[in-house]
Amino acid sequence: MSIVLGANQYGKAETRVVRIVRDTARHEIVDLNVSTSLRGDFADAHVTGDQAHVLPTDTQKNTAFVYAKKHGVSSPEDYAAALGGRFLDASPAASAARIEVEQYAWDRIPVGEAGHDHAFVRRGGEVRTAVVTVERVGGRRHTHVVSGLHDLVVLKSTGSEFRGFLEDEYTTLAETDDRVLATSLVARWRHAGTAGDWNAGYASVRSTLLEAFATTYSHALQETLHAMGRAVLERHADVVEIRFSAPNRHHFLVDFSAFPDVENHGEVFFASDRPYGLIEAVVLRDDVPAAPEAWVATPGFC
Numbered sequence: 001m002s003i004v005l006g007a008n009q010y011g012k013a014e015t016r017v018v019r020i021v022r023d024t025a026r027h028e029i030v031d032l033n034v035s036t037s038l039r040g041d042f043a044d045a046h047v048t049g050d051q052a053h054v055l056p057t058d059t060q061k062n063t064a065f066v067y068a069k070k071h072g073v074s075s076p077e078d079y080a081a082a083l084g085g086r087f088l089d090a091s092p093a094a095s096a097a098r099i100e101v102e103q104y105a106w107d108r109i110p111v112g113e114a115g116h117d118h119a120f121v122r123r124g125g126e127v128r129t130a131v132v133t134v135e136r137v138g139g140r141r142h143t144h145v146v147s148g149l150h151d152l153v154v155l156k157s158t159g160s161e162f163r164g165f166l167e168d169e170y171t172t173l174a175e176t177d178d179r180v181l182a183t184s185l186v187a188r189w190r191h192a193g194t195a196g197d198w199n200a201g202y203a204s205v206r207s208t209l210l211e212a213f214a215t216t217y218s219h220a221l222q223e224t225l226h227a228m229g230r231a232v233l234e235r236h237a238d239v240v241e242i243r244f245s246a247p248n249r250h251h252f253l254v255d256f257s258a259f260p261d262v263e264n265h266g267e268v269f270f271a272s273d274r275p276y277g278l279i280e281a282v283v284l285r286d287d288v289p290a291a292p293e294a295w296v297a298t299p300g301f302c
Contacts, residue, residue, distance in 0.1 A: 005046050009098070009297065011037030012057040012064070019068045027118040030073045033102040034080075036060045037297065038087060040095035053093035060087065075198035076101040076130035077145050084134030088141065096135035098297060103128040126152035128202060129188065135293055144294030147202055148188030154210065155182035155249070158266075160218040180251035180269060181218055183279075185209070188301070189232060189242040190294055196238060205239065208232050221248055221279045229283025241284035243301045248277035 013035045021028040038060075044050040063086060071082045080099035087097035105123040108115025129148040134141055163175035189205060212231040218224045229242045251269040256262040280301055295301070 005043050007039075008042060008046060009037045009039040010042065010045075010054070010057065011035065011098075012060040015061045015064045017064055017068050019073050025117055029106050029120055030068075031104040031106060032068075032073065032076065032079075033104070034064045034083075035100045036064065036083065036087065037098045038091055038094040038096070039098070039296075040091070041093045053091070055087065055091040055094075059090075063087070063090075075202075076103045076128065077132060077147060077198040080130050080132035081134065081143060081145070081194065084132050084143065085141070088134055088136065094136075096133055096293065096296075098131065098133045100298075101130045101132075103130075126150065126185075126206075130198075131188070131294075131298060133294055133296070142293075143194045144291050145191045145194055146188050146294055146298070147191065147198065147205070148186070149202075149206065150184075150186040152185040152187070152206075152209070153182070153249075154185060154213050155180065155251075156214070156218070160224075162220055178266060181221065181224070182249035182251060182271075183221065183246040184249060186245040187228075187242060188298065189236075189239045190291060191238050192240045192288065193238055201236070201238070205232055205236060208235050221246055221277070222281065225279060225281045226283060229281070233283060233285060240288040241282060243282045243295075244280060245301055246279045248279060249273070250276060 015034045015036075017032040017034050019030040019032070021030075038055065042053060044052070045054050064083060067079065067083055067086065071079060073079045080101050083099045084097040088094055091097075104127060105125075106120040107123050109119040109121050111119070126149045129150060131146040131148070133144045135144075157180055158178055160179050160181035161177040162179060163177060165173075165175075187209060208231050209228050212228040213224060216224050216227040225244045225246060229244065232239055232242050250272045252272060253266065254264055254268045254270055256264045256268075282301070
């Protein structure tokens with residue numbers, strides 16, 4: 001028996017990059033959280049401590065800042081792709097560079113019809129994400145682009161049921177034909193190509209997800225996720241697969257039986273944050289090759 005080094009990667013996590021565009025009196029703001037990592041032949045760094053092939057994580061951080069100025073940030077996907085290409089240029093021992101970007105949205109503070117030129121308020125709600133992996137394969141480079149979002153909190157006050165499920169001696173859950181359905185959605189979708197209008201594409205996929213959630217009568221969250229994924233693939237030819245992770249944000253009807261003069265006709269609930277059901281699913285085209293490299297080190301999916 002021998003002991004060997006297994007899979008490994010290294011990088012700089014959560015570099016906060018804020019890019020202010022000051023080309024005119026009306027400023028723009030792009031607020032990013034950038035995590036970079038390199039995979040490849042770094043065995044010597046682990047086994048013998050030889051760092052000759054290691055591009056320091058501090059250098060990765062500096063590059064993220066420089067490229068926010070030098071390359072700009074038209075979209076998190078384009079910015080991440082530029083960083084990934086740069087890291088493969090700078091690190092010959094790397095076989096792949098993975099760049100993950102979270103983008104936080106800001107709105108102009110309402111002053112007049114167009115909003116203030118240089119004062120902003122942080123928007124709540126979901127966070128836009130992009131993961132770009134650039135890998136070397138047989139002397140050529142392949143780029144995988146995965147767009148997405150997390151913390152998209154959605155709720156339906158009716159149009160959802162849950163019944164007919166398997167029961168055993170430990171089952172206490174009652175069937176219901178009218179329940180609140182809510183989740184804090186994580187969704188990531190892989191593109192077939194590496195170019196496009198990423199901002200318009202993101203807005204369109206997000207809109208499709210919300211429309212499908214709202215208009216699908218739900219027998220279970222599983223069915224809703226499948227309907228949402230199917231709608232995205234039907235409307236967006238460039239999307240080849242979409243993955244979901246959806247914690248079920250349970251809303252339980254408050255029991256007013258102790259108060260004879262108070263009735264609860266599906267109006268008052270308490271929200272329970274844990275334990276929660278966690279539903280995960282992948283919806284994909286069956287005629288497109290899998291791309292496992294695109295999903296390496298992306299947690300939270302089956």
